[in-house]
Amino acid sequence: MSDTAAASSSGGGKSTIQLTPMEVPKASDVLAGELRERILTGEFAEGAALPPERELVVQTQMSRTTVREALRILEVQGLIRIKTGRSGGAFVQRPGEESIASSVSLLIRGRQIRLSSLLETREAIEPYCARLAAMNRTADDLAVLEAANEAIADEDGTLPAFLQANVDWHVAVATASHNELLTGFMAALSRAIYAATENERFVDAEVRRVAVRAHRSITEAIRAQDPKAAVRRMTRHVHGYADAVLQVEERTEITVSEE
Incomplete structure (x- = not known):
């Protein structure tokens, strides 16, 4: 059977496979989830300083906006505290009562x-x-x-x-x-x-x-x-x-x- 005939017999080569829309998580949610898991498992000790924002950008290859949003998520959840000033940064804290x-x-x-x-x-x-x-x-x-x-x-x-x-x-x-x-x-x-x-x-x-x-x-x-x-x-x-x-x-x- 020729290639043309084969294509014709299969409905002109049009696929009947259907895919549903997929939701892709936001990059900030992915980064927040990764950091959250390491805090909760104890890999990051309480009181430990997370890498500075610019270093997190380099390490994760994510934008500064994404990194800042991830840190805000963790702060709202009570898993880090943000300190400003020369000795500032993001510091790990374990959730309590x-x-x-x-x-x-x-x-x-x-x-x-x-x-x-x-x-x-x-x-x-x-x-x-x-x-x-x-x-x-x-x-x-x-x-x-x-x-x-x-x-x-x-x-x-x-x-x-x-x-x-x-x-x-x-x-x-x-x-x-x-x-x-x-x-x-x-x-x-x-x-x-x-x-x-x-x-x-x-x-x-x-x-x-x-x-x-x-x-x-x-x-x-x-x-x-x-x-x-x-x-x-x-x-x-x-x-x-x-x-x-x-x-x-x-x-x-x-x-x-x-x-």
Whole structure:
């Protein structure tokens, strides 16, 4: 068969193979991913300086704009810190509890998570934080808890001061658990709950008195290294607070709708 005939029999040589559009990653994302992996695996030690920008351009054969964008990505992710000046540059830092707290806070605010969901989550998690705190607490942990208790009990303290001390106490319980994931998560959760309840509708004199008693009772269980008592008292505390807050919120919604 001639070449012409063969081409004709195969449909004129036109291929029937179909390809779908492909997404090619940005060069800055590729470079950021490479540096991120080396930081997270420990190849680049914490505090180590990355090569200067101009050297990264030479080594990677990428543009200065690409290198700068990759470094900005890592800075936003908390994996490097940028220092300016003669001794400046990009320095490696390992993510910590605050990185977790920042990510969870963005999720809460970005998704506009309801207050009731925040309270439900705390009821599910914080009693176990108290259990771990009773098992793992140190003398330093107890000192932080007591300092927060003193601030919470200050009858002359402002509402913002009371709320901040409250956040400090709840984060201190999570910190005493010595579980970094729980600490970061509870930091974001506590801040979000108290940001949503920072007015007299939710926090009056009686709520403050109840908080003082509950926090001291839970602290004593943690001090005594009694995990069962810590769980029981924390469960009662967060459940009671959630009920009180949601009742106020419901009454407020009813009043607004009637108006």
